[in-house]
Amino acid sequence: MSTDVLELTAQPLTPEAFAAFGEVIDSRSSAHFMINAGRTRRHHDLAKVEVAGESPRVLISIFVSQPVTVPLELTFLERHPLGSQAFMPLHEEQFLIVVAPPGDVIDPAEVRAFITDGRQGVNYRIGTWHAIQSVLEREGEFLVVDRGGAGHNCDEYPIAIRVSLE
Numbered sequence: 199m200s201t202d203v204l205e206l207t208a209q210p211l212t213p214e215a216f217a218a219f220g221e222v223i224d225s226r227s228s229a230h231f232m233i234n235a236g237r238t239r240r241h242h243d244l245a246k247v248e249v250a251g252e253s254p255r256v257l258i259s260i261f262v263s264q265p266v267t268v269p270l271e272l273t274f275l276e277r278h279p280l281g282s283q284a285f286m287p288l289h290e291e292q293f294l295i296v297v298a299p300p301g302d303v304i305d306p307a308e309v310r311a312f313i314t315d316g317r318q319g320v321n322y323r324i325g326t327w328h329a330i331q332s333v334l335e336r337e338g339e340f341l342v343v344d345r346g347g348a349g350h351n352c353d354e355y356p357i358a359i360r361v362s363l364e
């Protein structure tokens with residue numbers, strides 16, 4: 199085993215474990231109220247969309263991602279200093295998440311790896327370091343809500359990480 203690669207085993211994603219990095223988006227565990235004459239449960243305000251910098255605006259996009267192989271070998275993490283970024287699977291795709299708290303230096307001891315269960319999405323808080331979209335098993339389709347506008351909104355931090363499943 200190489201000594202300069204951070205070895206992680208992905209843990210099941212929970213809102214509590216993810217709280218330092220952003221929010222988990224999940225209609226099974228979130229508060230709701232009824233609308234539309236009782237036909238619809240509104241799971242309301244599940245994540246904080248953050249946009250900053252010059253002429254910021256909120257973008258809604260769809261990512262169609264090819265699957266990654268496991269163990270997942272990473273050479274960097276990225277962050278968006280001007281906005282949050284949310285990923286919601288459209289067909290119950292599972293994906294791997296690797297995160298570190300916001301800050302200019304990543305402490306390897308604070309890096310965490312998670313696996314979603316297919317029904318969960320995430321919102322990375324502004325500045326949270328994360329691996330790029332890493333869907334498992336099959337091509338994935340994700341609704342993405344993040345920040346557009348002027349300025350540089352993607353920093354990369356070189357760090358070697360290998361993520362395995364339990």
Ligand SMILES: NC(=O)N[C@@H](O)C(=O)O
Nearest residue numbers: 276283328329330331352
């Ligand atoms: N570059 C881009 O839009 N996507 C990345 O930020 C990512 O987190 O996948």
Ligand code: NI
Nearest residue numbers: 276278283330
């Ligand atoms: Ni990103």
